[in-house]
Amino acid sequence: MTPLPISFYLRDDVLLIAKELIGKVIETNINGQRTSGIIIETEAYAGIDDKASHAYGGRRTKRNEAMFGTGGNAYVYLCYGLHHLFNVVTNKNDVPHAVLIRGVLPFQGIATMENRRRLKATHPRFSTGPGTLTQALGIGMQHNMIGLQCNELTIRDGNFIIAEDEIKTTPRIGVDYAGEDALLPYRFLLHGSSLDRLRGALSGLDENR
DNA sequence: CGCTTGATTCGC
DNA sequence: CGAATCAAGCGA
Numbered sequence: 373m374t375p376l377p378i379s380f381y382l383r384d385d386v387l388l389i390a391k392e393l394i395g396k397v398i399e400t401n402i403n404g405q406r407t408s409g410i411i412i413e414t415e416a417y418a419g420i421d422d423k424a425s426h427a428y429g430g431r432r433t434k435r436n437e438a439m440f441g442t443g444g445n446a447y448v449y450l451c452y453g454l455h456h457l458f459n460v461v462t463n464k465n466d467v468p469h470a471v472l473i474r475g476v477l478p479f480q481g482i483a484t485m486e487n488r489r490r491l492k493a494t495h496p497r498f499s500t501g502p503g504t505l506t507q508a509l510g511i512g513m514q515h516n517m518i519g520l521q522c523n524e525l526t527i528r529d530g531n532f533i534i535a536e537d538e539i540k541t542t543p544r545i546g547v548d549y550a551g552e553d554a555l556l557p558y559r560f561l562l563h564g565s566s567l568d569r570l571r572g573a574l575s576g577l578d579e580n581r
Numbered sequence: 582c583g584c585t586t587g588a589t590t591c592g593c
Numbered sequence: 594c595g596a597a598t599c600a601a602g603c604g605a
Contacts, residue, residue, distance in 0.1 A: 415588070425588090426601090449588090449600095451599095452589050453598030453600075455590070497591085502589075503589050504590075544588070547588060583603105583604095584602105584605105585601100585602090585604105586601090587602105590596105591596090593595090593596105
């Protein structure tokens, strides 16, 4: 299975990319352990005019430097001093667009992820939430700024077909500080019924394909 | 410098 | 509901 092409990430429309990432597969290969998850929730952060974005007003620091890099790189940062949050950088160099990955469905390497999380994969908060999925997949600061075509951390198309009407759109979470931009419908997630359908499809699949 | 606040999670 | 835990970001 091949990584999504760079052209996927270089496009201007970060909202469209955030929506299209639903159903795609994040895969990590760390110390010979392959783990992966299917993306079920994302948020778009739309550049220097977006008050919720770390890059609002053109703010450029050591932390958010990755956002100013080229699309197709990872932006990983520490939140609340303890959680690593994983973003996909989009658009061209110096246009700081990004998509925050907020939830995945456990797919491959479930035993490895259960060890990292010290939780059973059936636990409701196993990998739903931006800080828990990074822990499950083993994503950390060592992945900040790396290209998503690499073996260690990549996103590919798992051919899970998601229809337009299976995706719900809401305001973003935890961005109250962003004033009126906190109300923008920039969060995308699978409907509950579609989640169940996906879960059902997964239970019939060979985990090692 | 020192103080405040997060793109959060978990346990009580 | 509050603790954990640290680096931006901001004002002095």
